[in-house]
Amino acid sequence: MGLKARVHVYPKPGVLDPQGRAIGQALGHLGFTGVAEVRQGKLIELSLSETDPAKARAQADEMCRRLLANTVIENYAIEIVPQGGR
Amino acid sequence: MGLKARVHVYPKPGVLDPQGRAIGQALGHLGFTGVAEVRQGKLIELSLSETDPAKARAQADEMCRRLLANTVIENYAIEIVPQGGR
Numbered sequence: 001m002g003l004k005a006r007v008h009v010y011p012k013p014g015v016l017d018p019q020g021r022a023i024g025q026a027l028g029h030l031g032f033t034g035v036a037e038v039r040q041g042k043l044i045e046l047s048l049s050e051t052d053p054a055k056a057r058a059q060a061d062e063m064c065r066r067l068l069a070n071t072v073i074e075n076y077a078i079e080i081v082p083q084g085g086r
Numbered sequence: 087m088g089l090k091a092r093v094h095v096y097p098k099p100g101v102l103d104p105q106g107r108a109i110g111q112a113l114g115h116l117g118f119t120g121v122a123e124v125r126q127g128k129l130i131e132l133s134l135s136e137t138d139p140a141k142a143r144a145q146a147d148e149m150c151r152r153l154l155a156n157t158v159i160e161n162y163a164i165e166i167v168p169q170g171g172r
Contacts, residue, residue, distance in 0.1 A: 002122065008129055023130060026153055032145070034135035036088065043094055043127040044109060049120035059118070067112055 002049045005060035006079040009069045010041035044068055053080045088135045091146035092165040095155045096127035130154055139166045 011017045017039050024038040046063070050056040060078045069076040097103045103125050110124040132149070136142040146164045155162040 002120075010129070010131075020130075023154070027132075027149060030152055032149060034088075034145075036133040036135060038133075039131045041129040041131070043096070043129040044106075045096075045125045045127070046113075047122040047124075049122060059120075063113060063116075063118060066116055068109070 001083050002047060002051055003053060003056045004081050004083050005046045005048055005056055006081060007044040007046065007060060007064060007068055008041060008077045008079070009044065009064075010075050010077075011039060012073055012075050015073045041074075042068075047083060056080050087169050088133060088137055089139060089142045090167050090169050091132045091134055091142055091149075092167060093130040093132065093146060093150060093154055094127060094163045094165070095130065095150075096161050096163075097125060098159055098161050101159045127160075128154075133169060142166050 011020075019040040020038040023040060024035060027035050027038070046060060048056050048059065050059060057078055057080050060080070064076045064078065065071065097106070105126040106124040109126060110121060113121050113124070132146060134142050134145065136145055143164055143166050146166070150162045150164065151157065
């Protein structure tokens with residue numbers, strides 16, 4: 001049974017995040033107070049056939065650099081979990 | 087110092103995920119093999135002034151139900167972390 005790579009992609013601190021700002025404003029209109037900042041990112045879950053966690057991480061890292069994240073404006077983090085895990 | 091709510095929003099299992107499928111195809115074109123399935127979701131990070139983790143979670147849960155997630159087709163999960171935490 002393979003592994004699952006969970007990739008979090010975020011706008012870098014200081015990079016304008018219009019989606020996050022729109023969510024923050026909408027929350028304000030709905031009456032939610034006490035929300036200082038909102039950032040929106042992407043979450044990508046990959047089901048891999050690779051069973052070695054170190055190799056799965058290296059594979060996911062290459063995918064991030066080549067496709068999933070724009071490293072000029074985005075940071076990413078990779079989490080390797082068992083298939084079927086949360 | 088307040089708390090940070092990290093909200094993960096995913097398409098429910100069985101719901102068509104065209105973004106995830108497009109990523110899967112693009113990875114194939116780049117030569118990555120062994121990727122069985124790709125699902126793309128959203129990641130929303132909220133900086134809250136609330137300092138009680140239970141109240142922060144309840145607040146984030148209400149935000150999800152009212153704005154952040156479409157519970158007909160999406161599932162969500164909330165993680166409460168200290169401000170500045172990863």
